Each structure stands twice: as C-alpha cells, then as structure tokens.
Amino acid sequence: MAYKFITLETKDSVSVLTLNRPEANNALSRALSLELIDALTTADASEETSVLIITGAGKAFCAGVDLAELNDDSSVLTDEGLGTESPLSVAMRSCKKPIIGAVNGAAVTGGFELALGCDFLYASEHARFADTHVRVGILPGWGLSQKLSRLIGLGRAKELSLSGNFVSAQDALRLGLVNKVCPADELMTETLAIAKQIAESESAMVTAYKSLIDDGYDSPFGEALKLEDERSTRWAQEVDYSVMAERLAQLRSRASKQR
The missing domain is CATH 1.10.12 (Lyase 2-enoyl-coa Hydratase; Chain  A, domain 2)
Known part of the structure; x- marks a missing residue:
C-alpha cells in the first residue's frame, strides 16, 4: 500500500510509523487509520523489524478521531470504522512486537487511546494528554476507561477523565503514564536508542x-x-x-x- 497520511521507515531493526496529517493535528480519519493498520501489520510481519515506534508529524501526536469526518459519517464510530473492535484497535492489540509511543505533542481522546495502546511511552517536554470523551459526548472504545485506572489509580483516572483536563508531560511522568520526558529535539534520539537496545536481543x-x-x-x-x-x-x-x-x-x- 502506498501511504499518503503516514510514513513508515525501517532501519537497524526499528520501524518508525509517523502519523502525517500535521494540518489536522494527525486526527484519525478513516484513510489514516487504514494506512496505520497496514503499516502495523506489515512491520509486525517483517523479519527486518524487531521494534516499532509510533509518533506524530508537526506539533501534535494525535488529536483523536477526526470530528469533521465523524460529523459527515457517524459510521466512523462503528466496529467497521473506529469502534471497540475496529481493525486499528485489533491491530494494536495483536502486534507481537513491542510498540513504543514517542509522544511529541498533544495526545487527546482517541489519540490518548492510541498512545495507551503502545507498550510504553517516551514524551517530549511539549507533550500533553487529555481524555475529553465526556466533553465531546462519546464513550471510549479502545480501553481507555480500563487502562488508565490500572496505570494511575482509580481516583486519578476519574479526575482526569471526568474533568477532561490536560496533563503535562512532567505530570504524566509523575503519574506513571510515561517512562521518560525528553527535550523536544531529543525525543526521537532517545526513543530510537531504547528501541535499538530492545532490538539487540533475539x-x-x-x-x-x-x-x-x-x-x-x-x-x-x-x-x-x-x-x-x-x-x-x-x-x-x-x-x-x-x-x-x-x-x-x-x-x-x-x-x-x-x-
């Protein structure tokens, strides 16, 4: 598949998947999601790949489901689109190889869920996280309501999700959401370094x-x-x-x- 909304680069056993809709804050349109599914499946099956990294182009990691597309086509939130058993959600869960999220900017709602689908996260100092499902008026479908409480505790998860407030990179580190916070210009260097260390093993x-x-x-x-x-x-x-x-x-x- 030729990609228009993502890029896929593989070097030294590490595949970097970059969401590439910076003008839309890398919002998850149906087209981007299909490309991401293909890239995940391709990298997971490739003998040249041992570790995957997901990051975003521009200032945002991922703004979540493309609300403009959702407004025109509500089936985006069905199982055939971006729902609970969507192909993208399944592709993330079934990936056998480690997926590291390099969160370069805002990860909001569905973008937050995408980040939580990774095995662990490194974050830029400019990264921010927010679960705005309650403010948008939809319930999460990729596990955020269950994963978040297991990561940071029930009370903190309820505060974050029910308020829709943003969490800074440093607060995310304190809460245990991310493993490391890096200067923006060092995020990919640091993420690639840990990915290559993992890839050294069989x-x-x-x-x-x-x-x-x-x-x-x-x-x-x-x-x-x-x-x-x-x-x-x-x-x-x-x-x-x-x-x-x-x-x-x-x-x-x-x-x-x-x-």
Missing part, C-alpha cells in the same frame, strides 16, 4: 516475553504465575544452550558500561 525472545507480560497482566495473579511456569518450562526445552556462554559474556560487558 526478536523471538522479546515477543515471547512481551506476550507473557501481557497475558499474565490480563489474568488473576495465581493464574499468571502458572502461565509463567508453563511457558518458562516449555521455552527452556527449546533453548539453544550452546550460545549461552557468548550471551553471558556480552551481558557482563554491557553491565560494566552501565555502572
């Missing part, structure tokens, strides 16, 4: 560990421990132990540089 190992964390988090704690035991035992039977000495030597060398 891709199959990374995807297996991501899946274990995600599946366990969705389960009661006791069941999650059983799941870890089952998968760990199965994985141990398939490990190539002949490369373990070399990996341990590399690990010791890396550890000495991180002191």
Whole structure:
C-alpha cells in the first residue's frame, strides 16, 4: 500500500510509523487509520523489524478521531470504522512486537487511546494528554476507561477523565503514564536508542516475553504465575544452550558500561 497520511521507515531493526496529517493535528480519519493498520501489520510481519515506534508529524501526536469526518459519517464510530473492535484497535492489540509511543505533542481522546495502546511511552517536554470523551459526548472504545485506572489509580483516572483536563508531560511522568520526558529535539534520539537496545536481543525472545507480560497482566495473579511456569518450562526445552556462554559474556560487558 502506498501511504499518503503516514510514513513508515525501517532501519537497524526499528520501524518508525509517523502519523502525517500535521494540518489536522494527525486526527484519525478513516484513510489514516487504514494506512496505520497496514503499516502495523506489515512491520509486525517483517523479519527486518524487531521494534516499532509510533509518533506524530508537526506539533501534535494525535488529536483523536477526526470530528469533521465523524460529523459527515457517524459510521466512523462503528466496529467497521473506529469502534471497540475496529481493525486499528485489533491491530494494536495483536502486534507481537513491542510498540513504543514517542509522544511529541498533544495526545487527546482517541489519540490518548492510541498512545495507551503502545507498550510504553517516551514524551517530549511539549507533550500533553487529555481524555475529553465526556466533553465531546462519546464513550471510549479502545480501553481507555480500563487502562488508565490500572496505570494511575482509580481516583486519578476519574479526575482526569471526568474533568477532561490536560496533563503535562512532567505530570504524566509523575503519574506513571510515561517512562521518560525528553527535550523536544531529543525525543526521537532517545526513543530510537531504547528501541535499538530492545532490538539487540533475539526478536523471538522479546515477543515471547512481551506476550507473557501481557497475558499474565490480563489474568488473576495465581493464574499468571502458572502461565509463567508453563511457558518458562516449555521455552527452556527449546533453548539453544550452546550460545549461552557468548550471551553471558556480552551481558557482563554491557553491565560494566552501565555502572
């Protein structure tokens, strides 16, 4: 697929997907969403990609669903468009490889949901987050009402969502929404650096560990421990132990540089 509203660049096992409608604050039109689905699916299936990054062009990360398009076509919020089981939501959830959000600016409502669909977030100092569903008059459909409370606590999530207030990058860091806040001109450098560190490990190992964390988090704690035991035992039977000495030597060398 030729892309008009996003760009996809892959280098050093990292694919960068950039929402490219800066004139509309990267709002999620149907066309952009279809391109993003294709790019996610393509990168996830590519042997050249181990880690994905999603960011936005211009001053915004993503302004959410394109309200101008929604005004003309309410089916944008149906399952066939941008609803609860929309192809974009499914593509984000089913991506086997890690997705890092590089939040360069405002992430609002559906854009906030897109950010929360990533495995973790780095943010520019100019990033801001807001859940304005209650002010727009629609309910979230991509999990924001459940994910946010699990990330920052029930009371804080209710305050943020029911008020529709914006949260700054530094407050998002304090709340645990983002892992790191960077100067604007260093955001992609920092995000690419952590992505490349993740990509240094065997891709199959990374995807297996991501899946274990995600599946366990969705389960009661006791069941999650059983799941870890089952998968760990199965994985141990398939490990190539002949490369373990070399990996341990590399690990010791890396550890000495991180002191």
